[in-house]
Amino acid sequence: MGDYGHPLAFGAFLTPGNAEPGRVVGLAVLAEQVGFDLVTFQDHPYQPAFLDTWTLMSFVAARTGTVRLAANVTNLPLRPPAVLARSVASLDLLSGGRVELGLGAGAFWEAIEAMGGRRLSPGQGVRALAEAIDVVRQVWDVEARGGVRVDGEFHRVLGAKRGPAPAHDVGIWLGAYKPRMLALTGSRADGWLPSLGYLQPGDLGRGNTIIDDSAREAGRDPADVRRLLNVTGRFAPVGRGPLDGPAEQWAEELADLALSDGISTFILGSDDPEDLRRFAAEVAPAVRELVAGERAAGTPPAAAPAAPGPAPAEAPAVPRPPAGAGSFAVVPTPDDGVRRSAIRVWDETTRPTGPTPDPARTYTPHDQAGAQHLIDVHDGLRAELTRLYDLVEQVGAGLLDAGTARSHINTMTIRQNKWTLGTYCESYCRVVTTHHTLEDRGIFPHLRGGDARLAPVLDRLEQEHHAIHDVLERVDRALVAFVSVADGMAELRAAVDLLSDTLLSHLAYEERELVEPIARLGLN
Incomplete structure (x- = not known):
């Protein structure tokens, strides 16, 4: 027992x-x-x-x-x-x-x-x-x-x-x-x-x-x-x-x-x-x-078998933080550099970078769990992007009508106004920290207050959030136009390709710049 x-x-x-x-x-x-x-x-x-x-x-x-x-x-x-x-x-x-x-x-x-x-x-x-x-x-x-x-x-x-x-x-x-x-x-x-x-x-x-x-x-x-x-x-x-x-x-x-x-x-x-x-x-x-x-x-249970079936969500490809305090072990998901669209919503070369982490600092499991959770949330958004591509292919194959696809997309986290760090903190802080809740975008002011050197990065991330919202609206417009435009499928695929480029690039940038500050500064 x-x-x-x-x-x-x-x-x-x-x-x-x-x-x-x-x-x-x-x-x-x-x-x-x-x-x-x-x-x-x-x-x-x-x-x-x-x-x-x-x-x-x-x-x-x-x-x-x-x-x-x-x-x-x-x-x-x-x-x-x-x-x-x-x-x-x-x-x-x-x-x-x-x-x-x-x-x-x-x-x-x-x-x-x-x-x-x-x-x-x-x-x-x-x-x-x-x-x-x-x-x-x-x-x-x-x-x-x-x-x-x-x-x-x-x-x-x-x-x-x-x-x-x-x-x-x-x-x-x-x-x-x-x-x-x-x-x-x-x-x-x-x-x-x-x-x-x-x-x-x-x-x-x-x-x-x-x-x-x-x-x-x-x-x-x-x-x-x-x-x-x-x-x-x-x-x-x-x-x-x-x-x-x-x-x-x-x-x-x-x-x-x-x-x-x-x-x-x-x-x-x-x-x-x-x-x-x-x-x-x-x-x-x-x-x-x-x-x-x-x-x-405590003492880990001996010889516990793995969960049946494919690896569950709690065992992602990136390493989890170690059991004890030590060096920072949370690995952001890198940007693979693949771009499907000829359009560039922003110039990635102008992105500011945050402060260099202190190599002598140690991080507790609790510190690193907060940082890892950001990656977990982003992985859910990446999975939704894959699902969105699947919906578009079903529309193109005649297996799904555009109205039903829009309905499915509108239920996705990726389509909601709260998909950014605000929701991450709203959910994570409310559950993990004691009697503490931050408002929708409270994490950004908290990080600004904790380390003023992060301000340029946070400003850029907020700008990119607005740009991604516009790209999402473009996907919605393409779905609406699909039924009346002669080559509606090409426009729809182009809109989703642009979303993929911008979202995956943004998520990788956000993780690269913020996982260590979240672990270092905490959420309260």
Whole structure:
């Protein structure tokens, strides 16, 4: 029990409603844009108001590029395990290794029976799930000889050919609450995925004990089982109860769950775009910092496995700050110098530079975390730029109309007036520093006051912010004109190319000049 040392990950739990089919897809795309590691969907095949979850996941996989996907959790009684195994492996191959498998023993048995499924008792459901796991793992094990053979009480697969193998080691996560399901999780599964709203005080600790004991009996390390948790709540100016209050309260409560109960993946159940944005921008970074600080201060857990699937957002290509105080280790993302447009919005050679850092100065993990967060925010904007290019290509291919593309773009952080350092500080300061909030552009006056030598750099950055706003307006005008201009696609691509040139150049400049001052001067 306690912290198992897994890397932290953050996900969304979305309702696959079919009244507005594009809305849930848009929310999934938004989740990727704002930096979620995982997007999950309810799976209730008997619910006529819902889209089919596996069809939806395939569509979302084609519209995203980095976020992992899972059913939360798959309704096993209506999805034969041999067929399910091939569906999972196929989508994992098509998506580049981005699919995980959440499994449940079943519920709402009247509805399952009405769809042709078999009603099972709780004990039968656990035994059926154990057999299904055997079937799934055998289908994926293409190195073994012979066909798939599970001659079970509920599932009989006698000689089916194996394969395909998934693109990565797909995690099998069980939605478990009762002792028999928890024991099965410990002995056979890769993750435990309950919902906090269905748990009573102490249930996480008791569940961990059963899982850990069962894992040891099966010859496994308890840390082999990742602990995930669906959470719901409300963002409010003042705290009114658990997960009902400001973002800093959420962060403290989730960090406590990570350190005390071993939860390493938090999945927010909400269909509100603003909730998703706040969770990703304010809660997730603060939880990561709080947990990293506690882990750095204590003894690191031994032999903790990596998160399943592709590297999550908390393991970027640039190095993270070291655990102890030392030299400055935050690496800005360099400008690759590639320019797609013949237009130059500004002269890069006239950019001023800030003071040279003191080589003798040391920086604490907290100092460097503030600087690293700026790069993380910028990486989200870079990902949105890639998404914008994808939208334009869909418009050009006739897969998306210009009006829908404008609607998607207008929800992006990149399109909002608060995408600059003001929002970075507004979110980061409110969560990470104690009782401290700066106004929209408060970071610039703070840096000016802390080091007057930064004034020319800050003046130039503010000028570039206004220029980028004008470039964004140019993209919007090109989308509007697309339907009436003979060569509208060329104009639209040119506008996006100009945006790419200006935005990527600006972000690299801002990081180069400000990450060290942010670490040195702090945010308060």
